Amino acid sequence: MAEIHPFRGVRYNQELAKELADIVCPPYDVIAPRLQQELYRRSPYNFVRIEAGRELAQDTNTDNKYTRSAATLEQWLKEGVLTADPAPAIYLHDHYFSYEGKELRRRAVIAGVRLEEWDKRVVRPHEGTLVEHKGDRFSLLWALQANTSPILALFEDRGQRVASLLASAGESQPIISFSESNGERHEVRAITNPGIINQLAGGLADSPLYIADGHHRYESALAFRRERRADVSSTGDEAYDFVMMALVDFADPGVLILPPHRLVGGIPKAALSQLSAKLESLFDIEELPLDTPDVWGKVDQLLAAGGKDEVRFALFGLGEDRLLILKLRDFAAASQMMPYFHSALYKKLDVSVLDHVILEELLGLGSGGEGAVLDFSYQGRDAVNRVLEQEYQLAFLLRPIKPEVIRAVADADDRMPRKSTYFYPKAPAGLVLYRLV
Numbered sequence: 001m002a003e004i005h006p007f008r009g010v011r012y013n014q015e016l017a018k019e020l021a022d023i024v025c026p027p028y029d030v031i032a033p034r035l036q037q038e039l040y041r042r043s044p045y046n047f048v049r050i051e052a053g054r055e056l057a058q059d060t061n062t063d064n065k066y067t068r069s070a071a072t073l074e075q076w077l078k079e080g081v082l083t084a085d086p087a088p089a090i091y092l093h094d095h096y097f098s099y100e101g102k103e104l105r106r107r108a109v110i111a112g113v114r115l116e117e118w119d120k121r122v123v124r125p126h127e128g129t130l131v132e133h134k135g136d137r138f139s140l141l142w143a144l145q146a147n148t149s150p151i152l153a154l155f156e157d158r159g160q161r162v163a164s165l166l167a168s169a170g171e172s173q174p175i176i177s178f179s180e181s182n183g184e185r186h187e188v189r190a191i192t193n194p195g196i197i198n199q200l201a202g203g204l205a206d207s208p209l210y211i212a213d214g215h216h217r218y219e220s221a222l223a224f225r226r227e228r229r230a231d232v233s234s235t236g237d238e239a240y241d242f243v244m245m246a247l248v249d250f251a252d253p254g255v256l257i258l259p260p261h262r263l264v265g266g267i268p269k270a271a272l273s274q275l276s277a278k279l280e281s282l283f284d285i286e287e288l289p290l291d292t293p294d295v296w297g298k299v300d301q302l303l304a305a306g307g308k309d310e311v312r313f314a315l316f317g318l319g320e321d322r323l324l325i326l327k328l329r330d331f332a333a334a335s336q337m338m339p340y341f342h343s344a345l346y347k348k349l350d351v352s353v354l355d356h357v358i359l360e361e362l363l364g365l366g367s368g369g370e371g372a373v374l375d376f377s378y379q380g381r382d383a384v385n386r387v388l389e390q391e392y393q394l395a396f397l398l399r400p401i402k403p404e405v406i407r408a409v410a411d412a413d414d415r416m417p418r419k420s421t422y423f424y425p426k427a428p429a430g431l432v433l434y435r436l437v
Contacts, residue, residue, distance in 0.1 A: 001122045002155070002209050003114040004201050005242055006088035006192070009432040010146070011176070013083050017045045020178040020186075024428035027149050028052040029133070029216075045081055047430030051148050066143035073144055082433070089190040090197055091432055092169050093246060096185040097425050099256060106254025107166060109200065110150050110188075110432060112242035113209065115218075115225050123153070124208050124410035128418045129215045137220035145437045147221070149429035150246035151214030154403065157249040161203035165196060176431060188431055204247060210410050213423045218243065224436075244434035246427060250403050257406075258422040259398035261383040262354060264363070266371040267393050271363050276318055278362045279326065282334060286325040288314075296381060299323060303399045311353045316384045317394035323384070328353055337361045343414045349405075350398050355417045358396070378422055 017023050025031065025039050025048040039048035049072045053065040076082045091110035098104065116122040140148070157163055169191050176188035191197060211218055221243040228240050248255060279285065292298055299314055302325045306312040311328035318324060328334055335347050338356040346352050359365045365372045375392065377383040383395035401421050409416055 001207065002204055004090070004111040004204050006090045006197050007112045007434050008084045008088050009091060010082050010084050010435055011432055012430070013080050016081050019043065020176065021180050023047060024430040025051055027426055027429050030426055045076070050144070051429040066139045069140060070143040073146065085190060087192045089192045090200060092166060092189040092191060093427065093431065094170065094187045095254065095425070095427055098183060099424065104254045104256065106248060106252055108246035108248045109162070109166070110244065110246050112434060113245045115221055115241055115243055117222065122208055123218065124210050125215050126210060126406045126410045126416055127215055127420055128415050129219060130418065133216040134219050137216050138223055141220050141224050145435065147244040147434040150244045150427070151217050152212040152423060152427070153209040153245050153247055154212050154250050154255070154406070155204060155207040155209055155247055157203070157251065158206055162200060163249065165200055165203065169196065184425060186431065209245070209247065210407055212406070212421070239436040250407065255403055256424045257400050257403065258378045258424045259400045260376040260378060260419045260422050261380060261398055262359070262396040263375040263377055263383055263386060263392040264359065264394045265373040265392040267363055272393065275362060282328065282330045282357070283326040284329050288323045288325060290321055290323065299380060299397065309348060311348060311350050313350050313354060313399065314397035315394065317387045320388065343412045345409055345412055346414045346416065349416060351417050351420045354396055354398065376419055378424070
């Protein structure tokens with residue numbers, strides 16, 4: 001089903017750009033302004049200048065962050081800071097990291113994947129997107145004519161054909177090897193043997209690809225291809241007919257999905273005062289005092305106690321001294337508050353009930369919600385502390401979504417609400433570029 005190709009990756013010349021830990025950067029969507037400034041200071045070659053450059057007050061249509069990114073790319077190519085590999089390759093990226101005391105490794109195959117429209121069902125999305133993010137990525141793609149970071153996608157490795165091929169490839173000498181200050185470590189190897197590449201392509205063709213992280217970049221790549229095909233004659237095998245992806249097996253032990261807990265502020269006092277009574281009409285509610293011994297272990301236990309067809313999550317903010325565990329009691333009533341066109345599976349997701357029923361309907365944030373602020377945290381304790389510090393009024397703590405649920409929603413041709421999943425950790429941008437020219 002999926003068609004993958006090797007490509008000549010563009011990488012940092014480590015004779016000139018020696019400290020890769022100071023040079024790579026996170027992907028654009030997690031670079032806050034303060035981090036952006038820090039990345040600029042770390043190195044004159046930091047990849048943030050290409051991935052997510054500064055906006056300036058005097059920007060124009062011909063001089064802006066996108067044109068500056070393109071100029072930087074061309075300058076670094078001219079100076080030899082960035083160079084293209086001599087032969088087309090598929091890249092093996094081993095990303096080592098730790099989480100809650102466990103050492104993990106996520107193994108990805110970085111390759112060019114043929115772009116397919118959504119209706120072909122070869123590449124399947126699982127989350128909604130935002131127009132402004134697609135516009136940003138499209139503008140950068142048009143300016144650079146290059147993919148700066150791979151889209152993360154999951155596949156099913158039937159019979160472990162791909163894993164067995166990668167096991168031998170993983171014994172070769174890495175072309176990139178470095179550790180970041182946060183303890184994460186990266187090893188990248190180039191697979192150039194045509195026989196192995198063909199076998200990998202055959203193994204990966206057996207499964208649809210499920211986008212885990214990078215929906216905006218994929219949709220931007222589709223739009224870019226349409227634009228290019230309208231301008232020039234195309235053979236169907238141009239560089240822009242493909243997009244760079246990092247492909248990971250669903251069963252990889254390093255696939256870690258964190259829940260984006262919701263933080264809400266700017267709620268009118270009237271809406272907040274009525275929330276308890278409205279919740280009681282739909283949910284069974286269990287209180288958990290914050291001073292309970294091992295309170296966070298208890299939260300995890302109470303949330304995990306729900307079965308796969310049960311909706312439950314935690315709420316903090318309707319009292320400074322206790323968490324509320326909410327278990328949906330009236331599914332029929334909740335279902336009526338959600339868009340009719342979504343699947344039954346979608347309507348049973350914790351995040352769907354939270355976003356549509358509580359945030360939009362009970363709190364009225366879906367009908368303008370003037371002054372309302374929504375943010376996200378990936379640690380429950382952090383979310384609660386930010387409410388205690390009065391940065392936000394409410395924190396909703398979600399259970400993590402399992403990989404098989406992502407596959408089931410995508411197979412049902414549906415999409416979860418925006419920010420339903422957070423694949424941790426994010427792979428850095430700047431390891432390998434894929435040029436479209």
